[in-house]
Amino acid sequence: MKTIILSFTFILGFNLLIGQTSENYSDRILSSTFKLFKSADLELADHILPFLKERFKAELKDTSSFTNPYDSLSNYITIKQSSDNLLRLYCWDERNNGCRWTSTTFAQFRTKSNEIKSVNLEEISTDYDEDLYIADLQKIEINDQPHYLIIGYGGHCGNHIYQIARVFKISDNTLVKCDSIFDNKNEIEVGAGGTGKIEMKYSIETKTLSYNQYEFDQDMGFYIGKKSKISWKLTKSGFKKKN
Numbered sequence: 001m002k003t004i005i006l007s008f009t010f011i012l013g014f015n016l017l018i019g020q021t022s023e024n025y026s027d028r029i030l031s032s033t034f035k036l037f038k039s040a041d042l043e044l045a046d047h048i049l050p051f052l053k054e055r056f057k058a059e060l061k062d063t064s065s066f067t068n069p070y071d072s073l074s075n076y077i078t079i080k081q082s083s084d085n086l087l088r089l090y091c092w093d094e095r096n097n098g099c100r101w102t103s104t105t106f107a108q109f110r111t112k113s114n115e116i117k118s119v120n121l122e123e124i125s126t127d128y129d130e131d132l133y134i135a136d137l138q139k140i141e142i143n144d145q146p147h148y149l150i151i152g153y154g155g156h157c158g159n160h161i162y163q164i165a166r167v168f169k170i171s172d173n174t175l176v177k178c179d180s181i182f183d184n185k186n187e188i189e190v191g192a193g194g195t196g197k198i199e200m201k202y203s204i205e206t207k208t209l210s211y212n213q214y215e216f217d218q219d220m221g222f223y224i225g226k227k228s229k230i231s232w233k234l235t236k237s238g239f240k241k242k243n
Contacts, residue, residue: 026059027072034076034092042097049094053104056090060108060118080137086110086170087148089121091134099157101131111173124168124177131156132164138202142238145169147178149209151200158222159194165202165209167238181238188232191216193223207234208242 033055037048059065066088070079077092088108096102108118132152140147147169155161165188167181179186190198192214200211209232214223232239 024068024071026062026065026068027070030056030059030070031072031076034073038076038095042095045095046097056106057118057120060090060106063116066108066110066116078134080134082137082139082148084139084146086146087137087139087168087175089134089137089150093133096131101133101155103131103133103154105132105134105152107168107175109170109175111170113173115173117173117175119175124175135163135200136202138204140167140202140207140234142167142169142178142181142234143236147181149202151202153198153200155194160191160223161194161196161198162189162191163198163200163211164189165200182232183239183241190214190230191223192227193225196223196227208232209234209239 033052037045037052040048073079077090080089080091081087086109089105090108091103091105094102094104105121106118107121107124108116110116131154133154134150134152136149136151138149138151140149147167149165149167151163151165153161153163165182166186167178168175169178170176177186182188188200188209188211190200190211190213192198192212196212196214198211198214200209202209211230212227213230215226216223231242233242
């Protein structure tokens with residue numbers, strides 16, 4: 001396995017030298033790296049993952065990456081950008097072979113002092129779920145200040161899936177998770193059985209966050225088919241539950 005990893009590292013270095021002579025070499029290198037990661041068997045992918053994260057962190061330190069379209073890379077990972085172009089999210093599946101979904105998400109943002117910074121979302125708060133795959137990013141206004149609604153999804157053992165909504169803001173040159181945005185809660189987490197359809201989404205037109213909420217049977221230990229439609233309306237101070 002050590003030989004394979006050394007070979008992988010050599011390939012990355014060789015691609016870097018070759019890519020520097022071509023247009024948008026960063027996009028080409030990262031695309032080929034993720035292509036290799038996704039095509040490798042699970043054991044090899046697990047060994048590649050730490051190198052992949054370090055390579056990506058190094059890429060984000062280059063401020064030009066913030067405006068790189070990454071046309072090829074976007075075929076292998078999810079890239080979301082806010083409408084005000086101040087926040088970018090990069091997310092990919094870690095290819096965990098267990099029953100719990102795992103993913104990596106890096107946030108890249110422009111501060112008020114015009115610096116480009118990046119952070120692993122797992123490092124922002126201790127309650128962040130590392131297995132939350134990013135589905136949507138929306139810029140919203142709260143107290144006349146730009147905030148960012150992030151919706152993600154995941155799954156864990158017991159054939160359970162879930163979706164989570166959280167709100168972040170750029171404050172004091174850092175990206176922070178906001179508290180008490182959903183009434184007195186700092187996030188919304190909704191679960192369902194493996195075949196459930198939570199369908200959490202935000203409407204820009206109506207400023208409404210909606211989803212299907214499934215009833216959980218405490219005695220049986222899983223979600224049942226009965227569901228109800230829940231909506232939250234964005235107000236000046238945060239989201240308020242409509243029903």
